Amino acid sequence: MYPQGSRIGILGGGQLAKFLSIAASKLGYRTHIFTNQKDSPAIAVSESYTIASYLNYAALKNFSNSVDLVTYEFENIPSETLDFLVQQLPIYPDRKALLVSQDRMTEKKFLNSLGIETVDFASVNSLGDYNDAISKIGYPAILKTRTLGYDGKGQIHINKQTKETKIFDHLEIGPCILERKVQFDKEISVIICRSNNGTVMGFDPGENVHSNGILRETTVPAKISNDLKLSAISVAGRLVNSLNYVGVMGVEFFVLKSKRLLVNEIAPRVHNSGHWTQNGCMIDQFEQHIRAITDMQLGDGSRHANVRMINLIGDDINHLGEKTMGSSYIYGKQKSTPERKMGHINYVTQYSV
Numbered sequence: 001m002y003p004q005g006s007r008i009g010i011l012g013g014g015q016l017a018k019f020l021s022i023a024a025s026k027l028g029y030r031t032h033i034f035t036n037q038k039d040s041p042a043i044a045v046s047e048s049y050t051i052a053s054y055l056n057y058a059a060l061k062n063f064s065n066s067v068d069l070v071t072y073e074f075e076n077i078p079s080e081t082l083d084f085l086v087q088q089l090p091i092y093p094d095r096k097a098l099l100v101s102q103d104r105m106t107e108k109k110f111l112n113s114l115g116i117e118t119v120d121f122a123s124v125n126s127l128g129d130y131n132d133a134i135s136k137i138g139y140p141a142i143l144k145t146r147t148l149g150y151d152g153k154g155q156i157h158i159n160k161q162t163k164e165t166k167i168f169d170h171l172e173i174g175p176c177i178l179e180r181k182v183q184f185d186k187e188i189s190v191i192i193c194r195s196n197n198g199t200v201m202g203f204d205p206g207e208n209v210h211s212n213g214i215l216r217e218t219t220v221p222a223k224i225s226n227d228l229k230l231s232a233i234s235v236a237g238r239l240v241n242s243l244n245y246v247g248v249m250g251v252e253f254f255v256l257k258s259k260r261l262l263v264n265e266i267a268p269r270v271h272n273s274g275h276w277t278q279n280g281c282m283i284d285q286f287e288q289h290i291r292a293i294t295d296m297q298l299g300d301g302s303r304h305a306n307v308r309m310i311n312l313i314g315d316d317i318n319h320l321g322e323k324t325m326g327s328s329y330i331y332g333k334q335k336s337t338p339e340r341k342m343g344h345i346n347y348v349t350q351y352s353v
């Protein structure tokens, strides 16, 4: 176990890093945020911070000298940054999980190799590839960039009427994946955690509502059968075990016909759909992550309440009104843009007795 007072370096300075910092401080650790953005909410709650490009090696060297281990709050960290840091100190979760999740093709192939079902997909690098892929996959479909997408960015929805020029323009961004657009009953996610010694714990699945590719709300318990709940947690467990993973991972699923589970994607980090744990569990996802990476015992993450988590996106933050009755988390970002996550609110709808 890392002794009290150890320093945890966090790559990224957004709201996830902010809550990780608070959790680390609760457990007696200090944090150093490394971010490339001035308007970074995590800075306010960390012992130290660096604002520099992720490719500024002098800054990375100072950062690595000042911390004992490194974690991160987003997946799209340049591989050069990781190559540099991994020579100096441990990074949790490790490279393997990032390699799998940074590229949607690699991710889906990896899932399928474990016998985990996904939507049908095909690699698309040119209009020729696209024509082959769409005849195999059919309409409707979604064309996604293989890397760098988040919150629905880098995706276009395709039907028979979609013009070829739109496809062409999208392919200009970079290599893509074409996915069958499935009609799901609902979307759920499992926040799973694995410690260095192989202990695995999964939080209760949450039911997620997205619009425009952005998570709007998560409700627990998800309205699914007990069998499905157990299957989702066991799939997530297989995933973290197969990667010898250390830390928290978010696993997103589509539920088809109330009983079939497809994994949509995995995120090797704490996850927006796990924010309900802040008010629904004694040990939330952030504390669990810090416990895992510092080699502490994992805590009791069982759910003691029904919770509805609502994201405050863009202008929502200026119309809080009665919403402040819930447990409110305001990220403190200076600039609000229409699709930017500015905060969230947890409503405890019922306590379990």
Ligand code: ADP
Pocket: 119, 142, 149, 150, 151, 152, 153, 179, 180, 181, 182, 183, 187, 210, 213, 214, 252, 264, 265
């Ligand atoms: P991101 O990395 O931006 O979260 P996702 O692949 O999770 O990307 O897509 C965001 C949302 O778009 C999903 O949560 C889901 O609502 C919808 N979506 C994505 N892929 C599909 C698909 N193949 N079929 C149906 N809906 C999809």
Ligand code: MG
Pocket: 252, 265
């Ligand atoms: Mg997603």
